Amino acid sequence: AKEEALRLLPARKLLPVWAGKDAILEGIEKNDTVIVLADTGSGKTTQIPQFLVRSNIPCEAPRIVCTQPRRVAATSLAQRVSTEMGQHLGGLVGYTVRFDDRTSRGTRLKYATDGALLAEMLGDRDLEAYDVVVLDEAHERSLRTDMLMGFLKDIQRRRKDKYRAWKAAQASAKGKGRAQENGEAAPPASNGRPAVEERDPTELKIVVMSATIDAKRFSEFFDDAPVLYVQGRQHKVTVLYSAEPQPDYLDAALKTIFQIHKTYPPGAVLVFLPGQDEIESLASSIQAYLPDMEKTLPSKGSLLVTPLYAKLPPAEQAKAFAPAPPNTRKVILATNIAETSVTIPGVKFVVDCGLAKEKRYHAGTGIESLVTESISQSSAKQRAGRAGRESDGFCFRLYPEQVFNSLDKRSQPEIQRVSLTFALLHLLAAGQTDVFEFHFMDRPDKDSILFALLTLHGLDALDKQGRITSVGRQMASLPLDPVYARVLLASFAEGCPREIVDLVSLLGSKDQLLINTAATRDLAHAARQKFVHRRGDHLLLLNILRAFEELDERDERKAWCRDNFVSYKTMLAVLDARKQLRERVERLGLGEWSQSVGDEDEPVLNALVGGLFANTALRQEDGTYRHTLTKQVVAIHPSSTLHNKKAPAILYDELVLTTKTYARGVSSIEPTQIRSKAPSMFAKTMR
Numbered sequence: 001a002k003e004e005a006l007r008l009l010p011a012r013k014l015l016p017v018w019a020g021k022d023a024i025l026e027g028i029e030k031n032d033t034v035i036v037l038a039d040t041g042s043g044k045t046t047q048i049p050q051f052l053v054r055s056n057i058p059c060e061a062p063r064i065v066c067t068q069p070r071r072v073a074a075t076s077l078a079q080r081v082s083t084e085m086g087q088h089l090g091g092l093v094g095y096t097v098r099f100d101d102r103t104s105r106g107t108r109l110k111y112a113t114d115g116a117l118l119a120e121m122l123g124d125r126d127l128e129a130y131d132v133v134v135l136d137e138a139h140e141r142s143l144r145t146d147m148l149m150g151f152l153k154d155i156q157r158r159r160k161d162k163y164r165a166w167k168a169a170q171a172s173a174k175g176k177g178r179a180q181e182n183g184e185a186a187p188p189a190s191n192g193r194p195a196v197e198e199r200d201p202t203e204l205k206i207v208v209m210s211a212t213i214d215a216k217r218f219s220e221f222f223d224d225a226p227v228l229y230v231q232g233r234q235h236k237v238t239v240l241y242s243a244e245p246q247p248d249y250l251d252a253a254l255k256t257i258f259q260i261h262k263t264y265p266p267g268a269v270l271v272f273l274p275g276q277d278e279i280e281s282l283a284s285s286i287q288a289y290l291p292d293m294e295k296t297l298p299s300k301g302s303l304l305v306t307p308l309y310a311k312l313p314p315a316e317q318a319k320a321f322a323p324a325p326p327n328t329r330k331v332i333l334a335t336n337i338a339e340t341s342v343t344i345p346g347v348k349f350v351v352d353c354g355l356a357k358e359k360r361y362h363a364g365t366g367i368e369s370l371v372t373e374s375i376s377q378s379s380a381k382q383r384a385g386r387a388g389r390e391s392d393g394f395c396f397r398l399y400p401e402q403v404f405n406s407l408d409k410r411s412q413p414e415i416q417r418v419s420l421t422f423a424l425l426h427l428l429a430a431g432q433t434d435v436f437e438f439h440f441m442d443r444p445d446k447d448s449i450l451f452a453l454l455t456l457h458g459l460d461a462l463d464k465q466g467r468i469t470s471v472g473r474q475m476a477s478l479p480l481d482p483v484y485a486r487v488l489l490a491s492f493a494e495g496c497p498r499e500i501v502d503l504v505s506l507l508g509s510k511d512q513l514l515i516n517t518a519a520t521r522d523l524a525h526a527a528r529q530k531f532v533h534r535r536g537d538h539l540l541l542l543n544i545l546r547a548f549e550e551l552d553e554r555d556e557r558k559a560w561c562r563d564n565f566v567s568y569k570t571m572l573a574v575l576d577a578r579k580q581l582r583e584r585v586e587r588l589g590l591g592e593w594s595q596s597v598g599d600e601d602e603p604v605l606n607a608l609v610g611g612l613f614a615n616t617a618l619r620q621e622d623g624t625y626r627h628t629l630t631k632q633v634v635a636i637h638p639s640s641t642l643h644n645k646k647a648p649a650i651l652y653d654e655l656v657l658t659t660k661t662y663a664r665g666v667s668s669i670e671p672t673q674i675r676s677k678a679p680s681m682f683a684k685t686m687r
């Protein structure tokens with residue numbers, strides 16, 4: 001491990017942030033909060049937290065947490081940084097993400113998702129487990145990072161007051177000659193995190209790190225905190241536009257990739273696409289044309305296609321970072337995950353379709369869906385910049401320059417695009433009494449706040465005065481979206497908590513669980529027919545888990561997974577998530593835990609309606625489904641086992657907006673189930 005760390009050191013020292021190391025440490029030492037601004041790939045995320053571990057700011061042995069909007073970034077960065085420091089993961093350097101924790105007593109630097117850090121606040125209101133909080137990727141303006149920013153301002157003030165009071169008390173105690181020297185380090189706590197109560201109070205340092213030039217707003221938000229600019233080493237990137245708009249951008253991307261391969265020098269190609277479906281589709285067309293291309297361009301070598309999206313299993317993701325074999329050009333097909341949060345070595349060409357899949361919430365209807373939308377100019381620039389990390393590069397925009405000029409300058413912060421039920425429930429659980437008073441960097445609109453409050457009231461999380469209820473507190477303490485937290489609570493009354501814990505653990509990884517590549521889709525479909533349940537996708541998932549658990553031997557289970565196109569690794573992750581969730585549920589004492597309904601379906605569906613009543617649609621006489629409340633037409637997604645089947649009413653996990661509004665993760669229910677489970681205010685509008 002030490003040798004590997006030594007081997008990496010020279011390259012690290014060449015990263016731009018190393019030139020600014022002293023200035024950065026001095027800035028952090030002298031100020032409560034600093035903003036660090038540097039191009040992607042400068043070494044912000046991997047190096048600056050390491051500098052801090054080795055410093056003594058603001059105390060002898062500072063404990064540092066660095067937040068990431070994405071789970072994969074948190075885990076892979078922790079791995080990378082522990083390698084750089086010559087340590088094993090989970091020792092000095094660790095990570096915490098939902099359902100997975102790799103930290104120990106000795107952990108001093110932790111990468112955590114912004115959501116995991118928010119969850120810690122419920123048990124450690126002032127984040128006293130840390131001396132420095134590094135908010136990374138602040139420019140992404142993720143909902144949870146924005147929430148942390150709001151909380152941290154108050155936390156910093158409270159910690160300062162507490163620290164000063166403690167200092168004053170110490171001084172006066174010394175003055176009276178009763179001073180007790182206490183130079184020993186506090187013993188670590190048994191929960192894996194450094195002891196909170198046994199350490200002397202410290203002030204909290206905040207470091208906000210951002211990749212784009214819009215640092216002014218962060219500085220203003222944190223009372224004019226100083227901005228440290230790190231000069232990057234961006235090489236020249238030549239941007240080329242398509243002459244015409246490209247409605248079939250996947251085809252345009254395919255042609256561009258082959259054109260690059262034919263006429264440009266070696267170097268990896270990074271292609272930005274909206275989502276997994278588009279990535280898989282382009283990957284299979286490249287494979288289809290590859291033999292022809294190899295025949296016509298034998299001297300050019302081959303192409304290696306590696307997908308990269310958040311839900312891809314880690315082992316597959318690692319392939320995108322690994323060097324290509326000799327005489328082979330790597331083509332990485334990525335979502336906007338590759339825009340700023342991870343850096344792939346060797347990229348010289350970027351192909352940008354100009355689109356991204358984003359969650360968007362319609363304030364009028366309260367419906368949240370995944371929508372493919374045009375990116376902002378600032379995203380397009382970030383994407384182009386990825387081609388110039390190591391040498392001069394090229395960016396091919398699959399849209400005309402006029403289109404670029406018409407794009408929004410900046411992306412809209414997530415808090416203004418998504419449902420606020422999670423955010424508001426969390427604010428209230430963390431002790432904020434008036435959500436309208438919270439320090440948001442960009443305030444969400446009033447209607448969205450009101451709608452979220454109404455939804456939370458419908459979920460029994462808030463009383464009529466908008467105060468959090470005991471149900472609401474229980475929901476906030478579960479590591480689940482409020483809707484699924486409510487489903488879990490409802491399952492106790494239905495006698496099926498075990499089934500629902502199984503189900504929500506499965507839902508957490510469902511996109512990685514079933515292997516559906518273009519090549520094996522039909523085989524997989526046939527193999528999994530035996531698990532299909534007439535009531536739909538939720539019970540199908542439970543059937544798959546049950547069949548898996550009937551086998552005892554590891555080898556049997558692995559073979560079973562292969563035969564049924566189920567990811568064995570993901571299944572292990574599901575079991576692990578379930579274990580953690582079970583422990584949490586038991587600890588919270590939410591109800592009689594050991595109940596199980598065996599093969600009965602109705603209780604499971606009833607529990608689902610108990611939280612998902614706003615995700616339901618009724619079949620009309622003409623055969624379409626309409627949303628129960630808004631009457632909007634909803635179609636069943638082709639990936640659902642209920643596609644082309646008739647159900648009197650449906651319940652779904654999410655909506656995806658493409659050519660139609662599609663429901664994904666669908667179960668068939670009875671309209672009476674909605675009426676009896678939905679809260680009265682919703683039931684009224686249903687008739």
Ligand code: ADP
Nearest residue numbers: 038039040041042043044045046047080321343
């Ligand atoms: P920033 O946060 O400023 O975007 P990072 O600290 O993430 O920069 O990355 C700095 C450099 O470290 C990158 O340019 C890349 O070369 C290298 N690097 C980061 N993560 C990895 C990894 N997992 N594998 C190999 N190299 C990496």
Ligand code: MG
Nearest residue numbers: 044045340341
């Ligand atoms: Mg970074």
